[in-house]
Each structure stands twice: as C-alpha cells, then as structure tokens.
Amino acid sequence: MELTMKYVILYVNNFEETIHFYRNILGLPVKMQQGTYVEFDTGATILSINTRDSVREEIGLDVPNVLSDAQTFEIGFVVDDVQATIETLRTQGVTVVKEPVVKPWGQTVAYVADPDGHYIEICTSVD
Structure with missing residues (x-):
C-alpha cells in the first residue's frame, strides 16, 4: 500500500x-x-x-x-528567516507560543497559535 x-x-x-x-x-x-x-x-x-x-x-x-487545553499535533511552515517571520506575526497580533530557538541539529524553530489554539511551527528547513 x-x-x-x-x-x-x-x-x-x-x-x-x-x-x-x-x-x-x-x-x-x-x-x-x-x-x-x-x-x-x-x-x-x-x-x-x-x-x-x-x-x-x-x-x-x-x-x-x-477546544482542548492540550494540543496533540502541530502544523509546520518552513521559512527563510524565523525571527523576522515571528516579529511580523507578532505585530499582527498573533500569539507567539515559543520564541525562536536554534535546535542542536541546527534548525531554528518557533511556535505561534491560530485563533483556535492550533500550534503552528515556524521553522527553517532541515537539510
């Protein structure tokens, strides 16, 4: 299959x-x-x-x-500049759940929430 x-x-x-x-x-x-x-x-x-x-x-x-208080999944979007994207979203009133951090494998990752509280990962590509 x-x-x-x-x-x-x-x-x-x-x-x-x-x-x-x-x-x-x-x-x-x-x-x-x-x-x-x-x-x-x-x-x-x-x-x-x-x-x-x-x-x-x-x-x-x-x-x-x-709505559930506990999220069990996320949606991920890849961008070139996580910090700039988060700042743009913040100025538009989007809830930032986690600020950008660089993971041990080199990927920059941050999280925002949509109006229903679904987590959205904003990240760089993992190459």
Missing part, C-alpha cells in the same frame, strides 16, 4: 477569524471554498479548515464544541 498525504483539515469554531488568519495574516492563497470548507494552497499538501458544526451536520463525525 502506498499512501500520499493530500490534505490536513482543521476543525474550527470561528470561521471568519480563522479564514482571516490563514488568508490575510499568513498569506496562504485560497485554492477552493465551498460554504465553510476552505482549502489553502501550501504546496504539496493542502491545508483546509471547516467549522465544527459543519463537520457534525454534513459528515456526521462527533466533534466536540469545546
């Missing part, structure tokens, strides 16, 4: 705030939108959002209304 990751879908509470965050603050182009389902073009893998209500109503998955 060969699996290819095509997309990741985040379930969100505040659709307008979240679409603004990913489209206007992070600058991801909208690839497609159908109601509350939106796909952002991020390269090889599509990042999608959908409201929790829509997922329950249209798909039938049991998605809770409340």
Whole structure:
C-alpha cells in the first residue's frame, strides 16, 4: 500500500477569524471554498479548515464544541528567516507560543497559535 498525504483539515469554531488568519495574516492563497470548507494552497499538501458544526451536520463525525487545553499535533511552515517571520506575526497580533530557538541539529524553530489554539511551527528547513 502506498499512501500520499493530500490534505490536513482543521476543525474550527470561528470561521471568519480563522479564514482571516490563514488568508490575510499568513498569506496562504485560497485554492477552493465551498460554504465553510476552505482549502489553502501550501504546496504539496493542502491545508483546509471547516467549522465544527459543519463537520457534525454534513459528515456526521462527533466533534466536540469545546477546544482542548492540550494540543496533540502541530502544523509546520518552513521559512527563510524565523525571527523576522515571528516579529511580523507578532505585530499582527498573533500569539507567539515559543520564541525562536536554534535546535542542536541546527534548525531554528518557533511556535505561534491560530485563533483556535492550533500550534503552528515556524521553522527553517532541515537539510
């Protein structure tokens, strides 16, 4: 069996705030939108959002209304300059969860949070 990751879908509470965050603050182009389902073009893998209500109503998955206090995954974006990216995001009101640090393997890594609290890693490439 060969699996290819095509997309990741985040379930969100505040659709307008979240679409603004990913489209206007992070600058991801909208690839497609159908109601509350939106796909952002991020390269090889599509990042999608959908409201929790829509997922329950249209798909039938049991998605809770409340956000978890404990995150169990992160989304990673590679940039050339982590410090500059974090400063730009900070000036736009984005919550910085962890300031940039250089890891023992040479990669610079920082974390921010989206409006629903999903962790987003902003990092340099590991070559």
